[in-house]
Amino acid sequence: MFDGVHLGHQSIISKLNAISKGKDLESAILTFWPHPRKVFSPSDDLKLLNTIEEKKYLLEKNDLQHLFLKEFDEDFRNLTGEEFVKQVLVNKLKVQHLIIGYDHTFGKNKSGDFSLLKKLGPECGFEVEQVEAVNYKDLNISSTQIRNALSSGEIISANEMLGYNYSITGKVVHGKKIGRTIGYPTANIEVDAIKLLPKKGAYIVDVFVNNTPYKGMLSIGTNPTVEGKLITTEVYILDFNDDIYGEEISVNFRDFLHEEIKFESLEKLIDQLDLDKKRTDEYLF
Structure with a gap:
């Protein structure tokens, strides 16, 4: 295969x-x-x-x-x-x-x-x-071992077995737009149904928009803090403000930030996002 x-x-x-x-x-x-x-x-x-x-x-x-x-x-x-x-x-x-x-x-x-x-x-x-x-x-090294690593959030191990950074590509679609209300607007990525998504949680990623790389932090999960039900893949792109709805973007996974968390309030969520942004910004790409 x-x-x-x-x-x-x-x-x-x-x-x-x-x-x-x-x-x-x-x-x-x-x-x-x-x-x-x-x-x-x-x-x-x-x-x-x-x-x-x-x-x-x-x-x-x-x-x-x-x-x-x-x-x-x-x-x-x-x-x-x-x-x-x-x-x-x-x-x-x-x-x-x-x-x-x-x-x-x-x-x-x-x-x-x-x-x-x-x-x-x-x-x-x-x-x-x-x-x-x-x-x-x-x-x-096998495809199964790599799938298992990704499903456990072991991004670095998966990337080392692949010999390159695991990636997803998809069109940016409209979501609930909650991120923009708290200062973290995200691009909601429509991923091919056959594609394996890593474990739910937050990740440090590269984001490629029109072949230009940006730092990003990506979330896979149901957004439990705002009572989400469906699994979504959303990425916040650092130092980026363009409208990219309908465009295709690619994301390369670099490292695992943390598990999916349900916060008591949006304020607690923002505090965590601030920490994630700091770690992502300081990460050596």
């Missing part, structure tokens, strides 16, 4: 590019959409690290010559491992050298793995190698 295009994925791409140049072959990645779990368990509310646009951008900027994006549908899920190798990798993609991750399985009932590829390689005319896991604090 290459969800996140994290350091583990990047090690595969690095090896791919080195071999393609050394053997004068064309480099290509085959990935899927939607996530197989959405096909196997449609009711599973799985959130992903990347939207399809983000994944394509992250993969394409790694000097690949080809990106194949295959729809993961019923026909495709029912291919056995051997059928996938022969029908897709060999007949369609003409693979000559195949690189897979350390724990990769494929095909119906996970019938394909590194052993099958080693067996079929000589018969079908390709070489295969397996890339070792990339470790972070004694853990194998």
